[in-house]
Amino acid sequence: MELNLKLVKGKYAFSFILLTGILLGLLIISLGIGALEITPLEILKIFANHLGIFETPVDNTMELVIFNIRLPRLIFTMLIGASLGLSGATLQGLFKNPLVEPGIIGISSGAALGAILVIMVLERFFPEILGIARQWFIPVFAFLGGIIATIMTLKISQFEGKTKVTYLILAGVAMTSLASAIIGIAIFYADDAQLRTFTFWTLGDLSVATWDKLAILFPITSLSVIVLIILAKPLNAIALGEAEAFHSGVAVEKVKFVAIVFSALAVSTAVAFSGIIGFVGLVVPHIIRMCFNADHTIVLPASAIGGACLLIFADIFARTLVAPAELPIGVITALIGTPFFIYLLITAKKKRLI
Amino acid sequence: MNKIFILTIFIFSCLSISAQHRIITxxxxxxxxxxxxxxxxxxVATxxxxxxxxxxxxLPSIGYRSNISAEGIISQNPDLVIFEKEYVKAEVISHLQATGIKTIVVTQERNLEGIQERIEIIASALNKTSEGEAMISEIKKSLKLIxxxxxxTPSKPKVLCVYARGQGNMQVGGKNSAFNLLDISGAVNAVxxxxxxxxxxxxxLIKANPDYILFFDSGLKSLGGKAKVLEIPGVMQTTAGKKAQIISMNGILLSNWGPRVAEAAKELFYLTHPEVVE
Structure with a gap:
């Protein structure tokens, strides 16, 4: 029996190494591909030069493209992909519902609403506050919007001190509709330039990555990722049944609360910096569960890595398909994600996995 | 000594000409x-x-507004990039400036001050200041005639401006829209x-009761032409509908406030004042 378990663990360890290998491969490929042609040798030279391994003349423009445009964008994409994949996996596990996605419980649209309120209200009535602070105002308010929408969803869905899943999803649907309605009013009053900023929010955009933004994104995302992965074991216990989990000493309500708040933190930070990017949070955990099993100690970290992989993969297409222009990232994730998801649904149905 | 001086000037002028031979707008x-x-x-790209x-x-297209990326522009190897204000993201401009590519930002205002400023800044970036001044005075002269x-002309017809992209997607343009040209063409905005x-x-639409309904050529085409516009509910209850005064102009000419602005204003004036003989 014990031997058997070790064998199983060994198989997962191999898959983990494989997944990490895919991520590393994608990182290297993505760094080498872009509108500007830079050979792998040139990239090696640029890095060697930068790290002071050996001095060699490199093209100044290429160096700037690598260090100021591609590298920050790559890390940005990886962090956002990981946030979306991990939050999706956490929420699906927590609510034992394969349809739950960060968008469903109101996080994404709350964050988008926060951003749009800045564009519409602050810009119209307090234009003097903005100026340089503008690029920081939008992410901060998006984050506030996401957190507020999530807390309201949670409050509405609490019944006799407990969070019921059905109520939670219905409350999420209600919050999303409310946010959409307010966004609709905002669009009606928007002038041309503001409207275009709005489309940027709803389709997602990774080209806005800079080192300054990473300085904020990195610590928040790392914190959320660590907290959520620590929650894997209590989530496993909850998956077996809340009453059983409670009796085996898991603080069920506390775990739920922490899981939701940190998922909200990760997702609204992602939305704040890159707009709403759909499908990653829904598709990635499904793929991971079908490849591995439903054990959260595996699904959660694997979804983080998988989310990063999917988003980096999608971004390669977004950056190169219509070069020198760019496609919105949300369009690509849906184009790649949907057919794969349908394929998985059909095979899962045949195998009676769902 | 003199020869060296002339030679130096010659080399420098060659450099300054070849230094700006790849422009992106x-x-x-x-x-x-x-x-x-x-x-x-x-x-080289626009x-x-x-x-x-x-x-x-x-030419290769760098895209439209928010999907314009810095690397896409850099990959075309430009040495001068001209943006209209708020047309691209702030990150794109800062990335370009970091690479040392000369990047200038001109106003996007669609009015006379706007076009004058655009011409002045672009002309000076291209070392064509006097040509720029000549262009501005030419425009001013033509606009004075208009x-x-x-x-x-006593009549100031009310014009309803419609931005259309097919049936069910029609937006009315008011103040500060793509239809500001009305202000200098002897017509007034109906809304x-x-x-x-x-x-x-x-x-x-019925309440505004415009004398003319103005479209972009492409917008009118997307609706299926003049006859289809007259079928839009409410149109026949307006003066424009009753007299079939549905007009259209090239969208770029009508809205971009470029060097052809006087030509555009003249065309719009005659479209809305058919009683005036040229």
Whole structure:
């Protein structure tokens, strides 16, 4: 029996190494591909030069493209992909519902609403506050919007001190509709330039990555990722049944609360910096569960890595398909994600996995 | 000594000419100004709105507004990039400036001060200051002639401006829309209370009772032509509908406030004042 378990663990360890290998491969490929042609040798030279391994003349423009445009964008994409994949996996596990996605419980649209309120209200009535602070105002308010929408969803869905899943999803649907309605009013009053900023929010955009933004994104995302992965074991216990989990000493309500708040933190930070990017949070955990099993100690970290992989993969297409222009990232994730998801649904149905 | 001096000047002037031989523009008004200053062949890539002169349409497209990326621009190896304000993201401009590519940002204002500023800045970036001044005075001269016609024509028809992209997607343009040209063409906007754009509403259409309904050529085509416009509910209850005064102009010419602004104003004046003989 014990031997058997070790064998199983060994198989997962191999898959983990494989997944990490895919991520590393994608990182290297993505760094080498872009509108500007830079050979792998040139990239090696640029890095060697930068790290002071050996001095060699490199093209100044290429160096700037690598260090100021591609590298920050790559890390940005990886962090956002990981946030979306991990939050999706956490929420699906927590609510034992394969349809739950960060968008469903109101996080994404709350964050988008926060951003749009800045564009519409602050810009119209307090234009003097903005100026340089503008690029920081939008992410901060998006984050506030996401957190507020999530807390309201949670409050509405609490019944006799407990969070019921059905109520939670219905409350999420209600919050999303409310946010959409307010966004609709905002669009009606928007002038041309503001409207275009709005489309940027709803389709997602990774080209806005800079080192300054990473300085904020990195610590928040790392914190959320660590907290959520620590929650894997209590989530496993909850998956077996809340009453059983409670009796085996898991603080069920506390775990739920922490899981939701940190998922909200990760997702609204992602939305704040890159707009709403759909499908990653829904598709990635499904793929991971079908490849591995439903054990959260595996699904959660694997979804983080998988989310990063999917988003980096999608971004390669977004950056190169219509070069020198760019496609919105949300369009690509849906184009790649949907057919794969349908394929998985059909095979899962045949195998009676769902 | 003198020869060396002349030689130095010669080398420097060669350098300054060859230093600006790959231009990228974003914004159709700026593209037209660069072309009008004689640098059309130097444009190596442009944005999706720059459709005139037609040669620009065959160039690589850097995209449209928020999907314009810094690396895409850099990959075309430009040495001068001209943006209209708020047309691209702030990150794109800062990335370009970091690479040392000369990047200038001109105003996007669609009015006379705006076009004057655009021409001045672009002309000075191209070392064509005097040509720029000549262009501005030429425009002013032509606009004065139109102003004279406007002043001597008593009628100030009400024009409803519609931005259409097919049935069910019609926006009315009010103040500060793509239809500002009305202000200098002897006509008035039928819905001055609207700021920017609002969806077309049948009752407001009847209430505004325009004398003319103005479209972009492409917008009128997307609706299926004049006859189809007359079938839009409410149109037949307006003066424009009863007299079948449905007019259209090339969208770029009408809206971009470029070097052809006087030509555009003249066309719009005659479209809305058929009683005046040229």
């Amino acid at each position: 974003a914004g159709s008004s700026s593209s037209e100004i660069v072309c009008a200053l004689g640098y059309c062949e130097k444009i 944005d999706r709105t720059s459709l005139y002169p037609e040669a620009l349409q065959s 102003q004279k016609k406007v002043d001597s 001055p209370e609207i700021e920017g754009y609002k969806p077309l509403n049948t009752e407001s």
